[in-house]
Amino acid sequence: MAERKEYEMKQVTNLKECEEGVPVKLNLDEDAWEYGAPPPKNAYKLKLFLAKDGIKQSQLSDNTKDVYYVMNLECRIVSDNPEYDGVPVFTRVDTRVYRGKDISTMAGLLVACGYKNTLEKEATAITPLRLARYMEAALKKEPVVTGELEWRGSYQFLNDKGEETWVNAIKKYEDFPMLPDGTGRNHITYITDKTKNVTYEIRAQSQISRFFGKNDAVPKYNAQGVIKELKAGAVQTAPQLAKPITAPVAAPVMAPTPIPVAAPPPVVVNAAPTPTIISVGGVDDEGDTGLMLE
16 A cells, blocks of 8 residues: 655664754744644646555444445645645545445546556446456556645634534635735634634645546646636547548539528526636556556
8 A cells, every 4th residue: 555654763863873864954043843734726737645544444324235435545745836836735535426426436536547447447337346446456556647726714613512523614715814015815814703703723635626637638737726818728539440441532513502590599698608728638657557456
């Protein structure tokens, strides 16, 4: 299983005998205890690992065979920008198919990893365990996919029963206030409960809102969280069979055919705007080479 490698913490008895380490540049005016801002909302390359919470199993009903599986993932940003490279974001996918859907988040991530052809062989009747085993096999290959990072913010308080309660107060990047210089969003904001006259501090946390496959349109955002530019790539199409070459046949002489006039397009009032996209391609994999289950 592809888990991020962790190294042993050793006891030091004499610093004079220790390794010097790699030099770093320090900013001595910076507050060392200040909470840093997560990477801003955008699409990032992410390397997938199984998180410490690993794989979980539960059931959907009293029927003990009606099970589903959850994969807890640690997704590390892969970037040329040293500020973001290696930053972890945690998420989970599972085998449940919710009402109104015909695909689970685990199957969707496998498709984004480039294994659609593998799943199509069993898509009409695949069990949750089989799907989880495919996901486990994919993680062993340490896949790199594209995912969209979003911000969220919550706060905790004690309810009337003295129980700790969490409130998801802010659910997207655009709801955090702008920085004074307009270069992005402030990752710290405040919300006041007017009924109790209490103000809560909210700090942004990263979450992955979705993953993208190789042929998916990937949006890019500016510092304000608004989609910028319009640059869509071509989506691959299935190969076409070549038509056989035949000898030309003279067409019979016929009376000219009237040129049809197309009807004007229907006018749609208050139509939803077309989403803006700038790129296509969410995975580095060259294609579906198949997943082997052990």
